[in-house]
Amino acid sequence: MRVALLGCGTVGGEVARLLTEQADELAARAGTAVELAGIAVRRPDKHPELPPELLTADAEKLVTSDDVDVVVELVGGIEPVRGWLVAALKAGKSVVTANKALLAEHSADLFEAADAAGADLYFEAAVAGAIPLLRPLRESLAGDRITRVMGIVNGTTNYILSAMDSTGAGYAETLDEASRLGYAEADPTADVDGYDAASKAAILASLAFHTRVTASDVHREGIADVTASDLAAARGLGRTVKLLAICERVTDDDGVESVSARVHPVMIPRSHQLAGVGGAFNAVYVEADAAGELMFYGQGAGGAPTASAVLGDLVAVARNLVAGGRGPRESAHAALPVRPMGQTPTRYHVSLSVADRAGVLAQVAQAFAGHGVSIAAVRQSDVGDRASLVVVTHQAPDAALQSTVDEIAKLDVVHEVVSVMRVEGEDQ
Numbered sequence: 001m002r003v004a005l006l007g008c009g010t011v012g013g014e015v016a017r018l019l020t021e022q023a024d025e026l027a028a029r030a031g032t033a034v035e036l037a038g039i040a041v042r043r044p045d046k047h048p049e050l051p052p053e054l055l056t057a058d059a060e061k062l063v064t065s066d067d068v069d070v071v072v073e074l075v076g077g078i079e080p081v082r083g084w085l086v087a088a089l090k091a092g093k094s095v096v097t098a099n100k101a102l103l104a105e106h107s108a109d110l111f112e113a114a115d116a117a118g119a120d121l122y123f124e125a126a127v128a129g130a131i132p133l134l135r136p137l138r139e140s141l142a143g144d145r146i147t148r149v150m151g152i153v154n155g156t157t158n159y160i161l162s163a164m165d166s167t168g169a170g171y172a173e174t175l176d177e178a179s180r181l182g183y184a185e186a187d188p189t190a191d192v193d194g195y196d197a198a199s200k201a202a203i204l205a206s207l208a209f210h211t212r213v214t215a216s217d218v219h220r221e222g223i224a225d226v227t228a229s230d231l232a233a234a235r236g237l238g239r240t241v242k243l244l245a246i247c248e249r250v251t252d253d254d255g256v257e258s259v260s261a262r263v264h265p266v267m268i269p270r271s272h273q274l275a276g277v278g279g280a281f282n283a284v285y286v287e288a289d290a291a292g293e294l295m296f297y298g299q300g301a302g303g304a305p306t307a308s309a310v311l312g313d314l315v316a317v318a319r320n321l322v323a324g325g326r327g328p329r330e331s332a333h334a335a336l337p338v339r340p341m342g343q344t345p346t347r348y349h350v351s352l353s354v355a356d357r358a359g360v361l362a363q364v365a366q367a368f369a370g371h372g373v374s375i376a377a378v379r380q381s382d383v384g385d386r387a388s389l390v391v392v393t394h395q396a397p398d399a400a401l402q403s404t405v406d407e408i409a410k411l412d413v414v415h416e417v418v419s420v421m422r423v424e425g426e427d428q
């Protein structure tokens with residue numbers, strides 16, 4: 001099987017190395033030799049470590065070459081990559097990619113081109129790096145009914161939040177370190193502002209709920225507004241803060257099903273299994289009717305871990321080629337509507353600085369009640385002539401919670417809304 005490798009950076013470099021170093025073993029497992037036919041990079045003169053006869057700057061020409069059976073795309077971004085991959089698929093080449101940004105916007109185009117030509121499209125590396133997660137969703141759990149997929153899917157932001165929480169390290173220095181270690185995207189705002197996790201949430205929701213979900217369907221908030229004092233407040237309550245992707249099947253009172261997909265910081269108890277996931281590690285829970293709760297954990301970013309998932313996909317393509325079959329196609333038959341964030345049930349943790357006098361708690365409680373939001377727990381402590389009031393709610397539509405916070409912020413007795421964060425997990 002002849003492989004065109006597009007991109008030879010953090011991940012592509014590791015794929016090229018492993019393809020060469022493990023050539024014999026891969027051939028034995030795949031049932032055919034897996035050989036590099038060409039490597040497209042932006043600047044071939046910058047890659048003295050690679051065989052010059054394989055290098056080209058012309059990815060467009062390489063992807064449809066007669067000498068190529070499969071295209072491995074590790075460049076990233078939407079254009080020109082989308083055009084190259086559609087052309088490759090139309091020409092009957094299978095595609096393996098780690099490009100979540102592209103898949104979250106254009107997987108329909110790619111699957112349609114793959115179907116028309118009978119080619120394979122694999123993308124295990126696109127979500128949660130090395131962790132086998134998409135193959136379990138597409139294949140192992142294809143007979144079950146998934147209700148929820150929730151977890152940490154961005155290594156860079158988890159690395160930053162873990163460091164801020166454990167060492168009190170600053171945001172900027174931690175982000176620089178994550179970039180140096182090869183975790184961050186070429187433009188790290190994609191990580192920090194939650195775009196990367198939102199792309200992954202779209203892919204997860206699409207596979208889990210057999211519905212086309214794109215990045216624009218995913219409610220997205222990043223970690224830029226999470227401060228050291230948010231983390232300190234969480235720590236004081238026996239909690240920590242993680243950026244979570246949460247994809248759920250929601251059934252309303254009339255029995256109508258929809259899909260909710262969101263990415264935002266979440267306060268979770270330290271006893272929660274996701275709280276112990278540190279550094280660039282990822283962890284994802286999947287809940288399904290028959291299987292119950294499953295958890296997937298491992299390295300979600302970095303060159304070698306991501307290359308592991310790419311090579312697994314390459315072996316799958318090679319086996320299909322040898323057997324004359326195909327891997328799984330797109331499964332979007334359910335076509336469930338996407339639920340707006342405002343109608344998605346969430347729970348809030350609200351920390352307020354209020355006047356320390358009679359009737360204050362009643363006014364705050366009245367604001368919650370007025371929006372139909374039920375309170376799960378209240379904790380008050382005195383701080384000088386003010387009081388610190390922490391309210392944790394039961395589930396309510398996110399818009400109702402948001403309106404409550406807006407109203408509370410305007411109350412005379414409220415000096416400051418110190419922190420507002422959604423919560424997951426049991427109360428302590």
Ligand SMILES: NC(=O)C1=CN([C@@H]2O[C@H](COP(=O)(O)OP(=O)(O)OC[C@H]3O[C@@H](n4cnc5c(N)ncnc54)[C@H](O)[C@@H]3O)[C@@H](O)[C@H]2O)C=CC1
Nearest residue numbers: 007008009010011040041042074075076098099301302306
């Ligand atoms: N780094 C990581 O931990 C992970 C990355 N990914 C995804 O893998 C893909 C690659 O990421 P990295 O290796 O980190 O990026 P990178 O920036 O290290 O490498 C990109 C490569 O693409 C090449 N390239 C750029 N424009 C090109 C063009 N017009 N023609 C030919 N080559 C071109 C560059 O020369 C470079 O070799 C992205 O889609 C990323 O989202 C997925 C999972 C983890």
Ligand SMILES: N[C@@H](CC=O)C(=O)O
Nearest residue numbers: 154155156183185301
């Ligand atoms: N930038 C991403 C890389 C893997 O997908 C991350 O930090 O998780």
Ligand code: NA
Nearest residue numbers: 124128129131
């Ligand atoms: Na993966």
